[in-house]
Amino acid sequence: xxxxxxxxxxxxxxxxxxxxxxxxxxxxxxxxxxxxxxxxxxxxxxxxxxxxxxxxxxxxxxxxxxxxxxxxxxxxxxxxxxxxxxxxxxxxxxxxxxxxxxxxxxxxxxxxxxxxxxxxxxxxxxxxxxxxxxxxxxxxxxxxxxxxxxxxxxxxxxxxxxxxxxxxxxxxxxxxxxxxxxxxxxxxxxxxxxxxxxxxxxxxxxxxxxxxxxxxxxxxxxxxxxxxxxxxxxxxxxxxxxxxxxxxxxxxxxxxxxxxxxxxxxxxxxxxxxxxxxxxxxxxxxxxxxxxxxxxxxxxxxxxxxxxxxxxxxxxxxxxxxxxxxxxxxxxxxxxxxxxxxxxxxxxxxxxxxxxxxxxxxxxxxxxxxxxxxxxxxxxxxxxxxxxxxxxxxxxxxxxxxxxxxxxxxxxxxxxxxxxxxxxxxxxxxxxxxxx
Ligand code: UGA
Numbered sequence: 001x002x003x004x005x006x007x008x009x010x011x012x013x014x015x016x017x018x019x020x021x022x023x024x025x026x027x028x029x030x031x032x033x034x035x036x037x038x039x040x041x042x043x044x045x046x047x048x049x050x051x052x053x054x055x056x057x058x059x060x061x062x063x064x065x066x067x068x069x070x071x072x073x074x075x076x077x078x079x080x081x082x083x084x085x086x087x088x089x090x091x092x093x094x095x096x097x098x099x100x101x102x103x104x105x106x107x108x109x110x111x112x113x114x115x116x117x118x119x120x121x122x123x124x125x126x127x128x129x130x131x132x133x134x135x136x137x138x139x140x141x142x143x144x145x146x147x148x149x150x151x152x153x154x155x156x157x158x159x160x161x162x163x164x165x166x167x168x169x170x171x172x173x174x175x176x177x178x179x180x181x182x183x184x185x186x187x188x189x190x191x192x193x194x195x196x197x198x199x200x201x202x203x204x205x206x207x208x209x210x211x212x213x214x215x216x217x218x219x220x221x222x223x224x225x226x227x228x229x230x231x232x233x234x235x236x237x238x239x240x241x242x243x244x245x246x247x248x249x250x251x252x253x254x255x256x257x258x259x260x261x262x263x264x265x266x267x268x269x270x271x272x273x274x275x276x277x278x279x280x281x282x283x284x285x286x287x288x289x290x291x292x293x294x295x296x297x298x299x300x301x302x303x304x305x306x307x308x309x310x311x312x313x314x315x316x317x318x319x320x321x322x323x324x325x326x327x328x329x330x331x332x333x334x335x336x337x338x339x340x341x342x343x344x345x346x347x348x349x350x351x352x353x354x355x356x357x358x359x360x361x362x363x364x365x366x367x368x369x370x371x372x373x374x375x376x377x378x379x380x381x382x383x384x385x386x387x388x389x390x391x392x393x394x395x396x397x398x399x400x401x402x403x404x405x406x407x408x409x410x411x412x413x414x415x416x417x418x419x420x421x422x423x424x425x426x427x428x429x430x431x432x433x434x435x436x
Pocket of ligand 1: 121146147148149150151210213217250251252253254255256257258259260261262263324325
């Protein structure tokens with residue numbers, strides 16, 4: 001099948017290589033010439049496991065190419081719109097500028113029977129606003145949200161756990177659903193749930209899934225706050241409640257909270273959209289979810305200040321991690337970086353390391369000092385704060401060896417990913433989140 005993918009960022013680039021890897025002929029289109037050039041030369045523009053491998057293979061097979069010319073979308077059976085929907089600069093709503101620009105640019109190149117599949121995360125009601133112009137071009141709009149997780153994005157794109165397609169309730173809608181079934185044929189053949197629904201449900205599935213995940217994380221972080229004043233241990237608590245299959249242990253990792261390009265802006269946009277719809281109170285709890293989440297960043301900073309006995313000025317703090325989560329170089333709304341920035345603001349001599357995200361972090365926060373080498377980062381540190389749970393820190397950092405590098409053996413585990421007993425027995429003062 002001939003496919004176009006409009007927008008080659010974290011979502012679109014992964015979607016394009018994934019669709020080429022299952023045998024489709026794909027053109028990825030982006031307005032950013034540099035991105036197109038890099039992808040065309042086989043250089044993945046960001047770090048994502050297996051992306052490089054699939055990009056190289058796709059280009060070599062001749063099935064995958066990239067262009068900055070939207071006219072190249074002409075003749076594709078499905079046009080996947082994968083552009084970003086960031087938070088508005090002056091509010092909580094989603095900024096749909098890129099979505100509107102992509103649709104406006106694409107419309108002249110649509111042919112009768114084409115399917116336009118929106119994958120961007122949009123406020124509920126967006127698809128029904130966009131549909132008439134697509135229909136006027138003789139094409140049909142489907143909303144096909146994406147659930148990929150950074151760090152697992154290629155796997156999630158190639159083998160999703162469900163496919164959701166919102167279409168109009170008519171013959172054109174059935175045609176669109178059938179064509180998307182054909183586009184996702186390996187998953188469909190494998191029996192992956194393929195849910196055909198209306199636009200509003202498809203849009204809401206996406207934002208409600210992210211809202212639920214954010215709520216789960218903030219729930220356990222709220223328990224961490226209670227644990228901190230009662231002497232309870234939030235990790236044991238999460239293990240214990242997680243054994244209840246109705247609750248489940250996943251996404252009950254207490255720590256410095258969620259960040260990234262999705263959960264924070266999606267819950268804010270959802271709350272803002274609900275308010276527009278006159279149902280603000282239905283998801284008012286998401287404001288609380290956001291507030292709990294942001295408090296955890298402040299808590300990690302307080303623990304570092306405590307470890308330094310309140311005297312932060314000029315103290316060397318080694319910050320392990322910059323990415324918003326491991327296996328990603330994404331630093332958008334990264335809790336890890338915010339902790340580093342706040343410590344720097346308090347006058348600490350902060351040095352940040354990360355296995356993948358230093359370049360992106362430096363672009364966003366040039367005022368921080370960065371060090372690629374983990375041991376050099378630790379050298380002479382008065383306190384260490386672990387903020388992204390990369391294997392390099394969680395599994396591979398030996399407390400005895402690390403203890404020989406630092407000035408003071410004080411570690412704040414912002415992700416509750418180290419074994420406190422092991423670190424304490426190596427002579428460290430260990431503080432986690434949601435623990436006494
Ligand atoms: C999230 C969703 O998980 C995906 O399903 C969705 O497709 C994606 O947003 C999106 O909308 O595009 P992602 O942002 O890649 O994916 O990251 P998550 O794995 O959800 O992690 C988000 C944040 O929560 C990270 O900062 C992570 O460190 C934090 N987290 C996660 C916790 O603090 N505790 C946990 O137990 C789990």
